[in-house]
Amino acid sequence: MRKISSIFLYPLFLLGLVFIITNSCKKDSDTPEDTPVNWSFGETASYEITPGAVISDPISGYDFGFGDETAVGTIKVSKIISGAEAPFTGNGYKIEYTGNEVLYVNIKCAAGNRVLGMIYAYPDGLFNGTLTEDWIGMPDMGTGYDSTEYYFSLTQPYDLGPLKADGKKRGSNLFWFSEIAKSSTEAGKISAIGLQSWSFLQDDYFAALNPVLKITAINAYDAKLPSYAYGKENYYQAFWRPLGLLGGYIYHPTINFKFNANEPTAEDIAHETAHYFINLIVGNEVQKVLSGQGGFFDNHGFNEIVGRDNLVEELAYFAETAAGYKTNELSEPSNSFGNNLRASVDYPGIEGFGATILYSLVRTQATIRDVNVKTRILDFPVIGLTYAQVFDIIAMGATTVNELRSKIEDYLAQIGTATQHARFPVVLQRIGWSYSVKGTLIDSATSQPLAGYAVENICKGDGGIEYNNGEMPRPIDETLTDGTFTLFRNVFPGSSILRFSKDGKSYDVPVNCPYSTLTSTEINVPTIKLNTSAFAIGQSYGGGIIFYIDNTGQHGLIAAPTDQGSFPWGCIGTSIGSTSLDMGSGLSNTIAIVNSCDESGIAAKICFDLTLNGYDDWYLPSKIELMLMSSINTFGGPIAETIYWSSSEEPDNLSDLACVNVFEGGPWAGHYSWKSDSFLVRAVRSF
Numbered sequence: 001m002r003k004i005s006s007i008f009l010y011p012l013f014l015l016g017l018v019f020i021i022t023n024s025c026k027k028d029s030d031t032p033e034d035t036p037v038n039w040s041f042g043e044t045a046s047y048e049i050t051p052g053a054v055i056s057d058p059i060s061g062y063d064f065g066f067g068d069e070t071a072v073g074t075i076k077v078s079k080i081i082s083g084a085e086a087p088f089t090g091n092g093y094k095i096e097y098t099g100n101e102v103l104y105v106n107i108k109c110a111a112g113n114r115v116l117g118m119i120y121a122y123p124d125g126l127f128n129g130t131l132t133e134d135w136i137g138m139p140d141m142g143t144g145y146d147s148t149e150y151y152f153s154l155t156q157p158y159d160l161g162p163l164k165a166d167g168k169k170r171g172s173n174l175f176w177f178s179e180i181a182k183s184s185t186e187a188g189k190i191s192a193i194g195l196q197s198w199s200f201l202q203d204d205y206f207a208a209l210n211p212v213l214k215i216t217a218i219n220a221y222d223a224k225l226p227s228y229a230y231g232k233e234n235y236y237q238a239f240w241r242p243l244g245l246l247g248g249y250i251y252h253p254t255i256n257f258k259f260n261a262n263e264p265t266a267e268d269i270a271h272e273t274a275h276y277f278i279n280l281i282v283g284n285e286v287q288k289v290l291s292g293q294g295g296f297f298d299n300h301g302f303n304e305i306v307g308r309d310n311l312v313e314e315l316a317y318f319a320e321t322a323a324g325y326k327t328n329e330l331s332e333p334s335n336s337f338g339n340n341l342r343a344s345v346d347y348p349g350i351e352g353f354g355a356t357i358l359y360s361l362v363r364t365q366a367t368i369r370d371v372n373v374k375t376r377i378l379d380f381p382v383i384g385l386t387y388a389q390v391f392d393i394i395a396m397g398a399t400t401v402n403e404l405r406s407k408i409e410d411y412l413a414q415i416g417t418a419t420q421h422a423r424f425p426v427v428l429q430r431i432g433w434s435y436s437v438k439g440t441l442i443d444s445a446t447s448q449p450l451a452g453y454a455v456e457n458i459c460k461g462d463g464g465i466e467y468n469n470g471e472m473p474r475p476i477d478e479t480l481t482d483g484t485f486t487l488f489r490n491v492f493p494g495s496s497i498l499r500f501s502k503d504g505k506s507y508d509v510p511v512n513c514p515y516s517t518l519t520s521t522e523i524n525v526p527t528i529k530l531n532t533s534a535f536a537i538g539q540s541y542g543g544g545i546i547f548y549i550d551n552t553g554q555h556g557l558i559a560a561p562t563d564q565g566s567f568p569w570g571c572i573g574t575s576i577g578s579t580s581l582d583m584g585s586g587l588s589n590t591i592a593i594v595n596s597c598d599e600s601g602i603a604a605k606i607c608f609d610l611t612l613n614g615y616d617d618w619y620l621p622s623k624i625e626l627m628l629m630s631s632i633n634t635f636g637g638p639i640a641e642t643i644y645w646s647s648s649e650e651p652d653n654l655s656d657l658a659c660v661n662v663f664e665g666g667p668w669a670g671h672y673s674w675k676s677d678s679f680l681v682r683a684v685r686s687f
Contacts, residue, residue, distance in 0.1 A: 037133075039083040039174075041094050046076045060093050063106040073098045080174065084120060086135050087230060087259075088186070090178030097173075102250070108147050112182040115140070115148035116230055121172035135176060137229025139240065139254035186259055190228050193257060196266065197273045204270075204323040205277040208387040213395055217280040224251060226276060231256025234268045236275040238287060251284060267325050274319035275312075278394065282315075286397040290315070302329065303336055307349045308401040314354030315394055321359055322387055330359035333431045334369040342372065342489045346518035347432040354401045358394070360427045361385040361408065370470070371432040372489050378470030380430055381423040381461075385416070405433075405515060418591045422461040425494050429459070430470055435491045435513040436522045441483045441500060444529035449483025453500040458508070459492045460617055462591050464584075464686070467492075491523075495616055500530060505554045508542065508687055510614045542687045543613035548628045557621075559629060560612055560683045569645050570602030572675040575654035579647060581623040586684060589647035590619035603645040607683035618683035620647035623659040625684060643671075643679040 047055050052069040056062075057077050064075060080092035097103050107115045117138040141149045180187045201221075206214055238253045255272045257264045264272075279287045290312040302317070320326045329336045333356050337347060347353055361383050370376035393411050398404035405428070412421040428434075437457075441450045455477045459467045469490040479485045479500070487498075493515050497508045507530050513523055531541065534553060539546045542558045549556035576596050579589040593604035603620055610618040621629075623646040643660050650657035650672040657672045660679055673679070 035132075037084045039094075040081040042079040042081055044076050044078040046074060049073045049075060060091070061108070065104055065106065066102065075103070080176075083174070084133075084135065086118065086176045086178070088116060088118075088176075088178035088180075090116075090176055092174065092176040094173055095175055104141060104149055106147055106149050107177055109179045110181070111146045113146075114180050114182075114187065115150075116178045116180050116186070117148070117150045118176040118178075118230060119172050120174040120176070133172075134232050135230075137231050137254070137256045138175075139227035139229055139237075139252045141252065189259055193228060193264065193269055196269050197255070200270050200273045200323050201277060205274065205319060208322045209281070209391055210388040213281060213388075213392060216395075217277070220280045220283075224253065226253035226255060229254055229256045230259060232258070234258055234264050234272055236272045238279055238284070238291065253279065267320070270320050270323045270325050271316055274316040274323075277319055278315045281391060281395045282397055286399060289399045302352045303340075304351045305340075305345060305349055306351045308346070310351065311354055311398060311400055311404060313351055314358070314401070314404075317352060317355035318358040318390070318394075321362075326355070327359070330356045331363060331365065332369050334371045334374045337432060338369075338371050338374050342436075342520065343522075344520055346520050347371075348401045348405075348519065353432070354404055356431050357401075357404065357408070357428070357433075358390055360431055361390050361393075362387055368430050368470075371430075376471065378430055380470070381426050381467065383412075383416075383420045383423050383427060385420070389415070402516065418462040418595050422465075423467075425492050425496070426459050426461070426467045426470075429490065429492045433493050433515075433519060434469075434489055435493065435517065435519055436486065436488050437491045437498075437511065437513065437525060438484070438486045438522060439498075439525040440527045441479045441485065442527060442529055444531045445533070447529075449479070449481065450500075450502075450530060450532070451479055451481045451483060453479045453485075453502045455479060455485045455487060456499045456501070457487055457491045457496055457511070458499050459496045462587075464587055498525075498528070500528075504552075505532075542685065543615040544685065546687075547684075548625075555687060557625060557628065558685050558687055560610070560618065564606050564610065564681045564683055566678045566680050567601055567603045567606055567645070568599075568678050569658040569673075569675040570599045570604070571597035573655050576649055577654060579622075579649045581648045581651070581659065583622065583624045586622040586625045586647050587619045587686070589622055593620075593647060603679075603681045604647055606681055610683050612683070615685055618685045620645065620681065621684045622646055623648040623661070626659075626661045626682075629661075629682070643673070645679050645681055 043059070045057060045059050047057070047064075049055070049066065049072050051071065053066075053071075055064040055075065057064060059077050059079055074097070076094075076096040078094045080094060083092070086092060095105075107117075109115050117140060118135040119138050120133060120135055138150055180190075206217060209217060234255075234257050236253070236255050238251060240250050240252055240254075253276055255276065257268065257272070278290075282290070302313075317326050317330065321330060329352060333353070336352055336356070337350050340347070340350060362385055363380070364382060364384070366380055366382060367377050368380040370378050389411075393404075393408055396407045396411070398407045409421070409424060412424055441453055441455075442448060443450055456468055461467060477485060477487055491511070491513055493513050495510065495512050498511050500507045500509065509528050509530075511525055517523065531539075535541065535546055535549050535556065537546055537549065540561075544558040544560045546556055547559050570593070574597065576589075576592050578592045579585070590604045590608050593602070594608050597604070599605075607618050607620040610616070612618060626644060626646040629644075646659045646661060648659040650659055653672075656675060658675050659672050661671070
C-alpha cells in the first residue's frame with residue numbers, strides 16, 4: 001500500500017511524550033475510578049499477513065498496510081456492537097495485531113471530509129484527577145482529498161523516558177472512527193483552531209526568536225507538521241507507540257482540544273501552541289525528559305505545589321507572555337503565590353514560579369509588590385534581557401527549576417553584563433526565592449552576647465552597589481539581649497552578607513543560603529563572633545589583612561593574606577578605556593576588564609573569580625590602592641619584594657601598557673609594563 005503524503009489545511013504543533021493538561025484545567029479529585037464497561041463485538045475476521053500485502057477488510061471497509069514489505073503476523077478485526085459511548089457518531093472496531101512492524105490503516109471518506117480517530121485508553125503523563133479510561137484522540141498520519149491514514153497505539157505500559165509507573169496500560173486495541181463533514185461545525189472549529197495556532201506560532205513565538213534559533217525552530221516545524229485531535233481535555237502529546245513497533249515510538253506532535261461551544265479559548269490555543277513551540281526549540285531528547293518528569297498527581301495547575309523537578313508547564317507559561325497572556329500573573333508574583341505559607345511551602349516548587357523567573361528577565365518595571373506583604377512595594381533591579389535572549393536560555397535544555405536557575409546564571413556570566421549577572425540573585429529574592437535566617441552574635445574577645453545591633457542582609461552588586469531586601473524605608477531588625485536575631489523570609493539566595501551596625505560602626509559577615517535548600521527551611525547560621533575593638537592597619541579581618549582605613553574608622557581595604565600567583569594583565573593591543581588610577585576604582589576597573597577581555601588566566605579574572613576565607617568579592621587593586629601596600633611594615637603581611645599588577649591601564653598607552661608597582665621593602669616606585677608580561681597578583685576587597 002502506498003503511504004499517503006501529509007496534506008494539511010492548517011498548521012499543527014508539538015511538545016511532550018505525555019498528555020499535558022492546559023493551565024485552564026482545574027483539580028478534579030472527584031473523578032471516579034474506572035467503571036467496568038460491558039463490551040460486545042461482532043464477527044471476527046482474521047488475516048495472515050504476507051510480505052508486501054495490503055489487506056482490505058470487508059467488516060470495516062478499511063485498507064490495512066504495514067511499515068515494511070517484509071511484515072508478517074496476524075491481524076484480527078471485529079466491530080464494536082456495544083461498550084463505552086463515543087463522543088461522535090461513527091463506528092468502532094477491535095483491532096488485534098501480532099506482527100512486528102508498524103500497522104496503519106487507510107480510511108476512505110467523502111471528498112473534502114476527514115476522519116477523526118480515537119482510542120479507548122488511559123492518557124499518558126500529567127493528568128488532573130484520578131486516571132480513567134476514555135476515548136482519546138489520535139493523530140492522523142496523513143489527510144488526502146478522500147481518505148485519512150492512522151497508525152495504531154500499543155497496549156504495553158508507556159516506558160519511554162522517566163515516566164512514573166502506575167501499573168496502567170497506555171494503549172488499547174479498541175478504536176473509533178468518525179467521518180467529519182467539511183461543512184460541519186467540528187470541521188470548521190478544527191480549521192479555526194489551526195489558523196489561530198498558526199498565528200500564535202508565526203506572529204508571536206517565531207517572531208521573538210533570534211535568527212539562528214528561528215531557523216532551527218522552523219526547520220523542525222517543516223520536518224514534521226503537527227496534528228489536531230479531539231480531547232477530553234486540552235493537551236499536547238508528541239510521542240506515540242504504534243502497533244508493531246515493539247519497545248519503540250514514533251514522533252508525531254498532536255494537540256487535542258475539547259470541541260465544546262466555548263472551548264478551546266484563545267488562551268487555551270496559545271498555551272498548547274506554546275508547548276509545541278518549546279518542543280521545537282529544545283529538541284525531542286530534552287522534551288522526553290520534560291514530558292515524563294511529573295508522574296501523575298491531582299494538583300497540577302497554576303499556583304499548585306508540584307516541586308522543583310517539574311518544568312514542562314513553566315516554559316509554556318513564559319512563552320504565552322510573548323502572545324500577551326499570563327503577564328499579570330508572572331509580573332506580580334504576590335498575586336499568584338502570595339497566599340502560600342512561606343513556612344511550609346518551597347516557592348520554587350510552585351507551578352508558575354519557573355515561568356516567573358523567566359519573565360523577570362524581561363520585566364521592565366522598576367518596582368514590584370512584596371510577595372510576603374502585598375501592600376508593600378519593593379525596588380526591582382531590572383535585568384533587561386530580550387525575549388530572544390530568554391528563549392536562547394530555554395534552548396540550553398534545562399529540565400528542572402534548579403537547572404534553569406543555573407543556566408540563567410551561566411548565560412548572564414558569559415553573555416550578559418556584570419550588572420545583569422550581579423542583579424540576578426536580587427531578582428530571585430524579590431519574586432520569593434528567599435530564606436529565613438537565625439543566628440547568635442557574640443563578642444570575639446569575651447564570648448558575651450552582643451545586643452542591640454541592627455541586622456541587615458546585603459547583596460553586593462557590581463561597581464560597589466549594594467541591595468538590601470528592597471523595602472523602603474529599610475527595616476530595622478536587632479539582636480536581642482541574648483545576642484540572637486532572626487531575619488524572616490527575605491534573605492538573599494546564594495552568597496550575601498549580614499551587616500551588623502551599632503554606634504556608627506558596622507561589620508560585614510558572609511552568609512550562604514544554598515539554592516538547593518527549600519525556601520521553607522529556616523537556616524541556622526553558626527555563632528557569629530565580632531571584633532568590636534577599633535580596626536587597625538595590619539589587623540586580620542574580613543578574610544585577609546587590613547592595609548587601609550578611611551576617616552570613619554569603620555571602612556577600608558583588605559588584602560588577601562598571600563599572593564594569588566603570577567599572571568599576565570591580558571589583552572595586549574586592546575584598550576579597556578574605562579580604568580582609573582584613583583582610590584576606590586579597583587572594583588570597577590576589574591569588572592571592566594573582565595567584561596572586555598575574553599582571555600582566561602589574566603590578573604583581573606583571577607581576582608574576580610577568587611573565593612577566599614568565605615569571601616567572593618575580591619578584585620585587582622587600582623594603582624593608588626596598590627601603592628598603599630608600599631611597605632612590608634605598614635602592610636603588616638608577607639608581600640614579596642617584586643613587581644605586582646594593578647588594574648589601571650597606563651593613560652598614555654591604553655592598548656598595550658598597564659601600571660605596576662615595584663615593592664622594594666621601603667618606598668614604592670610606580671611603573672608600567674606590557675600587558676602580556678606576567679607579574680604577581682594580590683587581590684583586595686573592601687569592608
